[in-house]
Structures are given as C-alpha cells and as structure tokens.
Amino acid sequence: MNKQFILFLFLILSTFSFGQIIKYDTLRETQYAALPYYSYGKGLGLTSPDSIFQLNIRFRMQNRATFYEDEFGDESIDAQIRRLRLRFDGYVGNPKFMYSIQLSFAPEDVGELEDGGNINIIRDAVVVYKPNEHWDFSFGQTKLPGNRQRLNSSGGLQLTDRTINNAKFNIDRDFGLQIHNTNEFEDKLSYNFRGSISMGEGRNWTDNNDTGLALTGKAELYPFGSFKKTGAYFEGDLMRETKPKLMLSAAYSQNNQAKRERGQLGKELFASRTMRSVFGDLIFKYDGWAFMSAFMTRMADDPVTVNPEDANDIRYVFVGKGVDFQGSYLFKNNFEVIGRYSNQWVDDEIRNFEPNTQQFSLGLTKYIWEHAFKLQAEATYETHDYFLDENTNNWYVRFQVEIGI
Template structure:
C-alpha cells in the first residue's frame, strides 16, 4: 500500500580494501539479464526467462568482495540480506526475509568497460573474455507468487506463506564483436499451492519450474548487429496450469553512439504447447544519458 516511484536508492561504502557494503534499495545479485541495465540490452526487451524467474529489487544490505586467483583470473562474491517483499514495500514486512548469494568467475580477465554486464560486444574484445556465475536465493516464508514479485497469495487467515528458492546459472562470452549470453533458472517452493487453514486450495500458486535462455550476436565494423535468442520455459503444469513455452527471436540493431543512441528491432515467434502460437515484431529508438 505504498507508491512504487523509486527504482534504486542505495549507498555504497568501500570500507576495507576489496570489500563494499551496500545499503538501500537496488537490484539483488540475481540473473545477469536482469542486472544488465534496460538501456544496455542487446535486443528490444529481456527474455521470458527473466520475466518468469528474476528476483529484481529489494530493500536491505549487500556485501560485495573480489580477489584475484591469478594475474588474470578474477573472482567476485556477492551476498544480500533483504526484506523479501520487492521494491518500495515500506509498510511493514510480511513473512520472513530473503537471502541471496552469488559467485562470479572471470578466468580470462575483466571485460573492457564492464562489458560482462552490457549487451553486445561494443568494445570488440581483442582477447576472449568469459564470465561464469551461480546464484542461490532463498525467500523464507514468501507471500508472493514469484518470490518477491508477482501477486500476493491470500487465504482465510491473511497471507499464505511458503519458502521459495531460486537458482540461476549464467555465462557471458565476448570476442571481436561476437557475444554469447546464457542463463538457466529454476524455482521451487516448500509448498507451492496456497491453502486455507482447513487445507483447501485458494487458487493461488507459486510459479515453480525452470527455464533456459541462449542469446548471441555479432557486431559488424559498421556498428550494425544481428542477434538471435532461444528461450524455453517449463513451469510445473500440474501446479501452475501453464503450458511449456518456446520463443525464437531474431534481432537487428544499429548502434549510433553505443547504447546511448541506437535503433533496435526484433521479430519473435512464440510456440505454446497446447495453446495459440504468436508472432511479434518490435521497433525501438533508444536514447539515454
């Protein structure tokens, strides 16, 4: 029951060597596609995997650290403790709290200009760069259908609570204009079917299941880029009632001033098992500063 005006409001304190403490509201260290800024995406919008499984923003603390295993091998660790309610929920805390841990491995060194969290290889990496990451997130006694996102689950005593766990495995590879991003997501819950005090289902459920997203592109010297994306979502049909979805997307982009000024378009074909298939075309002009 509070307005949702604010996206990010966070204080970052580099309090000792490679340690940083964050406090406030910002994105949790979840899947790479969600953490990439909306202005730095390779295609017009994020994938269905992101829309079904991401953990977005929350209020709380984050502790971040990085170190070198070798001269080029970089390891980054990220821990978060948050409300578990999603962004701009300030009127009390329902359920329990959310705990997130992420480890990121960069065995071939850092990307130019933070390119591991930027769509497309605009820097045209002169040596291969690889990013591998794994996240585990547990939202204890969550009260929403998608961890800290989605709709509230109500029952005859108030809000239904169940612990919801989400995992992400990510990769990013870039080399001389070629880029590859991959994501795997999976969500489960202790008891995903919301129930009243007498055990009868309320009709609300946690969106449990898994998804995979593979996205690749090549940036030509002219700053035109072609890209392709394959996305497959498989929510538990017995619980959610939702059929598997597969989407294929082909994109064309023209970067005028990098991601600051660009034109993007994509064409998608969505196949829904036992449902109606869909075709979608999008064209976008993007300017930001």
C-alpha cells in the first residue's frame, strides 16, 4: 500500500514538473521571439526577429589639447571636445531601403546660433535605395561627392584635422538627390561614378528664394583593383596592402546663384554668385606605406560683393587654388609617422583680403584599435604671405585622443 502510494505521488510530481518545464520553455521562446537580435561589429546593431528593420548605433569622440604661438609671440592653450558624433543607420522594410542619420554635439560642430538661423545639430539625414550592388540612389542631406579627404570621415584621418585647402575649398554637405554607380573588384580595373543635384546652400539651410541649384559629378579609377576593407575611405595603410593599390579621381561642381562665401559654407554674401569647383585626388597604398595628393580650386566671376547700405562692408567668394601632399609609414607595432605639406594661393581679386598660405605638419599616431581608438600627436608650422608683404608665422603642437564604436 505504501509502495503504491509512493509510486502514485512520484507520477503526480513528475507530471507537474514536466508540465512546468514545457510552460517555461514555451514562455521563454515567446519572449525571445519578441526581442531584437544584437550584433557587435561596427557599433551596436539591432535587428527585428522578422528582419523588417535594422538599427546600428555608433558614436565617436575627439578630445584634444593644443598649444599655440603666433608671429608676435602670443601664446595660448586650448583644450576642448573637438567632435562628438552620434550615428544611426540601417534599413526599414527591406535591406534595399536604407537610412543614415548623424548628429553632432561639440561646440565647433554646431557653431554659434545666429538670430533667425538654424541650429546645426543635424549633419546627415538621408534615405538610400540600393536595388543592387552597383547602384544606389539617395535623397536627403549628406556629403557631396567632392574631394576625397572631405568624403573620408574625420575619424579616419591620420593627423588631427583636414588640410587648409579642404577647409577653404571643399563643397561639404548639402540637401539633394545623389546617384552612385559602383564597380569595384579586388584585383582588376575598377571604377565608380557619382553625381548629385542639390540646393547649394549647405546643411540645415531653409531660406531659399531662387531656383539656383548645385550640380556635382565625380569619377574614380582603381587601376589595380579596390583597396582592402574600403581602404580608399580612410587614411594610412592600416590593412597593409599586399599588392600596390592606386586610386585616381576627378570631380567638378557648379553652384548656381550661391548665397554663401564658400558655396555651402561661410557667411551670407550681399549678392549671389555662381561658383565652379574642380577637385583631383590620388591615393597610393602598399605594405604599410601610404601617399596622398590633392588639387582643389574654386572660381567665380566678380567674387567681391558689397553691402548696399555700407560701401566699406564687403564679403567675397573665396576663390583660389591649393595642393596637398601627405605621406606616411605604419610600423609593425602600429605606430605611424606622417608628414604633410599644403600650399594655398588666393586669386588676385581677393588678394587684398586673404594671404597665400603654406603649412607643414609632422605627426605620430598610435593605433590601439585601428581608427576607432587612437592617440595622435602633431606639430604644425604655418606661414601667411599677405599682399603688403606682411608675412606672419604661426605654429602649434597638439595631442588628441579619438575613441568610438
């Protein structure tokens, strides 16, 4: 009798326990099915269980300290968050329909808020349709297909900032439509074409009162095939190309009835001007060695504009040209030495207001996790040749930490 009772009790408890396991497993599977999938690659990725959307989150930060000395011996120390960016990208509904959003929060990224002006937190906000591996169509605000260093992320630079020519001649970000045709292969001739139609006034501009648009076209050639891991879009040969790789590119942009001093950048002119820009780039990488060269120019008829209410108040299109040369070698311990030379000439129409400039830079970078986590030291010497032979010489030394995901 006791044995039968014990056996009966054992069966009851076993059945109850088995039922609990089934219910727990079923509940757990139901909960997991409602959660997104996580991945850690370039940033933090989330994908819905039914794969109808994907979100990738990234951030990066540049903290720097700089010691300056100018021609007159005045010294200063500047320490700041140079860049603080937050980026979201992914797709919705179908991987062919992608989006990219980038926000900036550092003071120099946002700039001063002027009366009636728009705050510059939004850097990128663009929707992309990519029907296949060769074509993509984008609509929104993002970088125009201009000079290569501007297209590279500031997080992918070898030195702490871009060149003086990029600062004056690049065509930056704009709102519009872009079409890209990509034909990249590992070990044979590759080529890309980029084109855009945009508003021409730069990011976050809403005061449009004419029909002037900016038209931009670009062609890229890779004679020996594409670089490893999109290496044409970051500086330095971090991938240590086992075969020589070369990229040649040329771009042309015409900004009709532009309202700002540098097209998409600068103060507002007193009268609109049509600007024409030309860019040429070369990138070479092989076995830790890297070399880059760039040519940039901006042209405009009658570049000087005058305030109709004050003849002494003028604003002008920054017209001129410049060249950059940059070389580097990456050691096996991931230390890299970099040298750069830039020369900038302004056109005669604005020679009274702007100097010709030369800049020499020497840098040392330690890559801890490629470009995502690195330590950078840089020394730069700059000369300004003014029209009245008043030359000035300035220099600075800088230390910067870059980190991001």
